[in-house]
Amino acid sequence: MMKYLMIALAVSYLMFVYGCKKDPGTMPPDSSENNANEFPAGNRNFSWQMDSVAAFPSTLGGIWAFSDSDAYLMGYIFQWTDGVFTGYVGLHWNGKVWEKDIHGLPLEVAHYANDVTGDDHFMVSVGYCSIEPPLPGLGEFDNRTKKWKGYQFQTPGELYSVWTDGNGFFIAGGTNGMVYTKDSYTSEWVYSKAPTDFNFISVKGISKNEIYFLGAKSYLTGEYPGQLWKYKDNKWTKLLDNHDTTGTPIKIPEVTDFFSDMSVYRCSQTDSLYIYLAGHGIYELKSHGSSETFTKTTFVSRGFPIQPNELPSMSIKAFSPNDIWTGGLQYKLYHWNGKDFMKVEPVPTLQYGQFAGIFMKFSKTSSGKIWMILELGSQVYAVVQGTPNK
Numbered sequence: 001m002m003k004y005l006m007i008a009l010a011v012s013y014l015m016f017v018y019g020c021k022k023d024p025g026t027m028p029p030d031s032s033e034n035n036a037n038e039f040p041a042g043n044r045n046f047s048w049q050m051d052s053v054a055a056f057p058s059t060l061g062g063i064w065a066f067s068d069s070d071a072y073l074m075g076y077i078f079q080w081t082d083g084v085f086t087g088y089v090g091l092h093w094n095g096k097v098w099e100k101d102i103h104g105l106p107l108e109v110a111h112y113a114n115d116v117t118g119d120d121h122f123m124v125s126v127g128y129c130s131i132e133p134p135l136p137g138l139g140e141f142d143n144r145t146k147k148w149k150g151y152q153f154q155t156p157g158e159l160y161s162v163w164t165d166g167n168g169f170f171i172a173g174g175t176n177g178m179v180y181t182k183d184s185y186t187s188e189w190v191y192s193k194a195p196t197d198f199n200f201i202s203v204k205g206i207s208k209n210e211i212y213f214l215g216a217k218s219y220l221t222g223e224y225p226g227q228l229w230k231y232k233d234n235k236w237t238k239l240l241d242n243h244d245t246t247g248t249p250i251k252i253p254e255v256t257d258f259f260s261d262m263s264v265y266r267c268s269q270t271d272s273l274y275i276y277l278a279g280h281g282i283y284e285l286k287s288h289g290s291s292e293t294f295t296k297t298t299f300v301s302r303g304f305p306i307q308p309n310e311l312p313s314m315s316i317k318a319f320s321p322n323d324i325w326t327g328g329l330q331y332k333l334y335h336w337n338g339k340d341f342m343k344v345e346p347v348p349t350l351q352y353g354q355f356a357g358i359f360m361k362f363s364k365t366s367s368g369k370i371w372m373i374l375e376l377g378s379q380v381y382a383v384v385q386g387t388p389n390k
Contacts, residue, residue: 042323061113069095111137173200224258
């Protein structure tokens, strides 16, 4: 399961990297990169609140918010309720509290979510079913009708990530290069197999015809095999393989580098593609048009205060190249606004710089309200909401 993969990855990484120094290998950015005038600086002025939502041994897949007062938290959620320890597959935010009744979720949708996404009325949550060995499962929810529909597939493994173009196209990736696609709100899910045996832990797209997949494999002897694939116009292209760089346009060859998350963005005016990889260091990979020639820039070269030999970044979200959030171990949360990095401490009572807390799964509503999941301790979670200050 994704949660256990991330924990094992982080623990093995920390054992390996301390005392290991290496040059970040920074390439200087071209003079036009991240022009502060090209994208508005992301907002940093929020009023924060934290809601504890899940006790051990929970895992949270993510949040999708239809509005500031209508959001769904999906995962494997345990709570103490009236002295009884109860499990849930989702909670609903009604603007005041997290409700346990999420509009009559039927039994057949009872999967455990690793990820969730949606648009203005339709949401898809993907994960696995509660059987051994796990099989992929997902749930659909139409917010207009308040109706759920569940699927349980027979392909071995589980689904780790899902993305939508916001117009009815959904695509999910999972174990052993597994891909499931839905090409309209009413269509069925179609299985396909990518030309890799890596597990797709992050799926992000620009459009239904341009999608990127971050792949990971088991971690042995301090090596962290990772791949980055592009699926465009029904063709698979391997862009990066840090274990075997043969024929790949992106060269990050250190097998001690691992990648835990990815975000992508394309500027419609300049046709510039930005790919962000987080893990052992954070990389921005930039190209133009359909070119597979990338400029590689490390966040350290821009003043990111965490060196590659220190604690890894476990999550990243680029709302634009000048509005990027990244979370790492020990509650380390940073924001890039195109000019500098700011350390963000939204919950004053947290012991920043200590223990293994992680901010992750960032999302925003149209009002600019930001949502993130916070792992307070091993499999204990809260949701942090940031309301923009005017």
